[in-house]
Amino acid sequence: xxxxxxxxxxxxxxxxxxxxxxxxxxxxxxxxxxxxxxxxxxxxxxxxxxxxxxxxxxxxxxxxxxxxxxxxxxxxxxxxxxxxxxxxxxxxxxxxxxxxxxxxxxxxxxxxxxx
Amino acid sequence: xxxxxxxxxxxxxxxxxxxxxxxxxxxxxxxxxxxxxxxxxxxxxxxxxxxxxxxxxxxxxxxxxxxxxxxxxxxxxxxxxxxxxxxxxxxxxxxxxxxxxxxxxxxxxxxx
Numbered sequence: 001x002x003x004x005x006x007x008x009x010x011x012x013x014x015x016x017x018x019x020x021x022x023x024x025x026x027x028x029x030x031x032x033x034x035x036x037x038x039x040x041x042x043x044x045x046x047x048x049x050x051x052x053x054x055x056x057x058x059x060x061x062x063x064x065x066x067x068x069x070x071x072x073x074x075x076x077x078x079x080x081x082x083x084x085x086x087x088x089x090x091x092x093x094x095x096x097x098x099x100x101x102x103x104x105x106x107x108x109x110x111x112x113x114x115x
Numbered sequence: 116x117x118x119x120x121x122x123x124x125x126x127x128x129x130x131x132x133x134x135x136x137x138x139x140x141x142x143x144x145x146x147x148x149x150x151x152x153x154x155x156x157x158x159x160x161x162x163x164x165x166x167x168x169x170x171x172x173x174x175x176x177x178x179x180x181x182x183x184x185x186x187x188x189x190x191x192x193x194x195x196x197x198x199x200x201x202x203x204x205x206x207x208x209x210x211x212x213x214x215x216x217x218x219x220x221x222x223x224x225x226x227x
Contacts (some may be wrong), residue, residue, distance in 0.1 A: 042219055043153075043159070048213045092213060093213075102212075104151075
């Protein structure tokens with residue numbers, strides 16, 4: 001079974017631009033979560049989508065948004081990029097059903113550099 | 116979200132057991148204890164989880180204190196491949212979906 005894939009793997013943008021990152025979950029998984037990882041703040045939860053609806057949300061400004069498609073693929077968008085948005089963005093997928101724990105499988109991440 | 120406290124770093128020798136501690140004195144009755152690890156240049160990966168009883172799987176063992184205010188991840192024979200950052204996470208598995216709140220974790224180094 002193929003793992004979680006993220007595209008692109010590396011991205012360089014300039015301040016003020018916007019960026020869209022993509023995540024394809026493991027086949028059959030309906031939950032997709034996004035995380036930001038920086039040396040200073042560590043791993044921080046951005047949001048989670050389940051069956052095309054945002055189910056959980058972290059404490060990030062509205063410049064960070066996401067969506068999930070009917071095939072469970074997810075995109076994350078960051079508008080008006082700031083230098084501090086430079087980070088590794090990780091996507092995780094899980095089966096997502098209620099009633100208990102669903103192991104989260106992480107992708108390799110997208111390294112975003114904002115100049 | 117309940118908070119966990121872990122040592123910033125630990126060292127181990129290859130093929131020796133490693134005990135990684137985690138304190139979680141404010142754990143609630145519905146919180147499960149999860150461990151994930153992040154190998155260099157990779158996304159985190161699931162290691163083990165438990166509620167009250169000790170748990171074993173092919174990767175590790177999880178020992179949970181009787182009062183649940185602390186737990187220990189046990190790697191029975193450390194290998195060089197086990198060098199990673201280990202995260203102890205509390206979560207209410209029935210109400211938090213896929214959300215994981217990561218702390219700073221413990222960076223484990225393994226010496227040959």
